[in-house]
Amino acid sequence: MVSISKRSTFQVGQELANEKTLTLSSTSNEGYLISLRPLVEPTESEKEFPFEWAFAGPPSSAKIEKKDELTDAIDFEFEYDTNVQLNAENTHRGVIKTVWKKWVSGLVEERGQVFPFGKDKEAVDFFELWQPLDATRSDFVMLDGNSENQETARSVVLSVDNAEFKGLVITVGRWTQGILFKKNEHTFNGLNILRALEQQDGTWKTLLQYGPDFGNFPQTFAAPVASSVDGGALKWKVVESNV
Amino acid sequence: MVSISKRSTFQVGQELANEKTLTLSSTSNEGYLISLRPLVEPTESEKEFPFEWAFAGPPSSAKIEKKDELTDAIDFEFEYDTNVQLNAENTHRGVIKTVWKKWVSGLVEERGQVFPFGKDKEAVDFFELWQPLDATRSDFVMLDGNSENQETARSVVLSVDNAEFKGLVITVGRWTQGILFKKNEHTFNGLNILRALEQQDGTWKTLLQYGPDFGNFPQTFAAPVASSVDGGALKWKVVESNV
Structure with a gap:
């Protein structure tokens, strides 16, 4: 089954929830994944690279363990990571442990921790909220019971x-x-x-x-x-x- | 301009963000408003009235003050309020002061306080996140630059x-x-x-x-x-x- 989700909000550490990007994460039938996170209104200093982050990888980039009907633990390690490619300072390296929980309303919460200052240093909690979309539509149409079968989508x-x-x-x-x-x-x-x-x-x-x-x-x-x-x-x- | 928004998340007091309803709030051209908040999966005890809340009112129910380009303060006092009609205990009465902030990504945050135990008792903070929809579409299609003009919609x-x-x-x-x-x-x-x-x-x-x-x-x-x-x-x- 393919999936494509639009991020509704991002909350990191003690900051208030916000969403400054138009982030879409997509996953192929076989589990190839990519997430592109362009800033909607980059500041002058952000214009050279107007993205919060971008990453991608083959199915092995996401180790998925089903916890219950609505919950998955996913350990990510991306083959493509703009922070790694840029040798960006104070950004996470290696596996990111996350927990995904499907809400009854259809949105999906992701919670996890990153270690931007090194594995033995301070952890930073994050919360992301995802709205699954119907991949077969050319607008941002929320996925629901009326959607096309995402199993047979391209x-x-x-x-x-x-x-x-x-x-x-x-x-x-x-x-x-x-x-x-x-x-x-x-x-x-x-x-x-x-x-x-x-x-x-x-x-x-x-x-x-x-x-x-x-x-x-x-x-x-x-x-x-x-x-x-x-x-x-x-x-x-x-x-x-x-x- | 008409508007219709679907709630993405609700966070109250110290609880984690969640969304257990399929809440739609709509506003007419002239400012009549209604918000219906049905529970997606009501428990046995909720089935008799499977709603978190419902309210509505004429334009005078919402006193809007523009704070800046992206921010409005709105004081609500609903003519129709299921909690009031039911004489429900430990629910807010009277004006609810809220602040609405449009995110660059198009979602809209609402923050406010309610006083479920009386005006001089403990305040409870709440945060709601809204996804504006294209009212002219019969799916949940996010409102964006490609949407029909909501000024001329029915x-x-x-x-x-x-x-x-x-x-x-x-x-x-x-x-x-x-x-x-x-x-x-x-x-x-x-x-x-x-x-x-x-x-x-x-x-x-x-x-x-x-x-x-x-x-x-x-x-x-x-x-x-x-x-x-x-x-x-x-x-x-x-x-x-x-x-």
Whole structure:
């Protein structure tokens, strides 16, 4: 089953709940995941990299343990993490332990702790609230009993990994999100981010376009598994596909 | 402009944020308001009246003071309040002072205090988070730059006030919510609640149906202003209408 969720709020440490981003997290049928967190109104100093964070990874990035009908414990360790790629100071490294709880109203709470100053230093609690969306719709439509079956929705994953680049592009339903790192470039110039949305007429509208190598993202996102898709100078491999 | 918002979370006192209802609050062009808060999974003891709360009122029920571009102070005093009608113990009476703040992501936070044990007793802080919806859509579609103009959307208000009953039915876009009190019946039998949604084919689907006098709600919700609409034994007056 694919999923795509929009974050409703983020609360960290003793701060009040707020939401300054348009964060969408998506997961493919097989469990490839990506979360892009662009700031809606970046300040001047944030404009160079107008994101709170972005990360992605293969299914092994999320170890899921079912606690009860409504609750999962998920240990995350992302293969792609903008903080790691940037060697950003005072940001978490390694596994992040979280607990996810589905509310009867359909929203999903995530609680966890990060250790931005090191594993043996102060823990910072966080709370995030997620609104699951219908991946097959091109508006932000809340997932509910009237939604299309998310089991049969489109789920396509493209990846690239060569000497210079590594990247992941995940399409669920009408929503594509992608991340592409230039391996040895640990500055903003090493980060490329894509979000695109399939319109009613079948064309794709780019919603997020970031990075000097953005042209190396593919422009079509649906192809049979084990084939490849060109993206600028790169050949992206189709690692999962039900078009 | 009409508005309809779905509550994403509710946090009261020292409790953790949660959302056990499917709460929709709607406001007509002229400022008539109604908020219906049905419990999604009522417990056995809640089933007799499966609502957290319901209230409504004319424009004078909400005194709005603009604080800045994104912030309003709103003092509420509801003409219709299920707690008052039921003479429910340990619930707030009189004006509720709140502050509403629009987040850059489009959600709206509400913070305030209630005094369930009396004005000079302990105050209880609350936080509610609202997701504005596109009133013209028959799914829960988040309001955004692609939405229909909410200024021109349908806005119709019906009211009744006779010796026995008083009630208010507010339609914004495709969404109707109504409340009807039997004036001298201060039990669950004095409460009637309606929520209905206009489907794509123009028919109305009843989403909430509560109360022994539910049959006194009208069955059509759009009519010219100053006309009247029959609802069972009652004649409802059209007090606001742009059909």
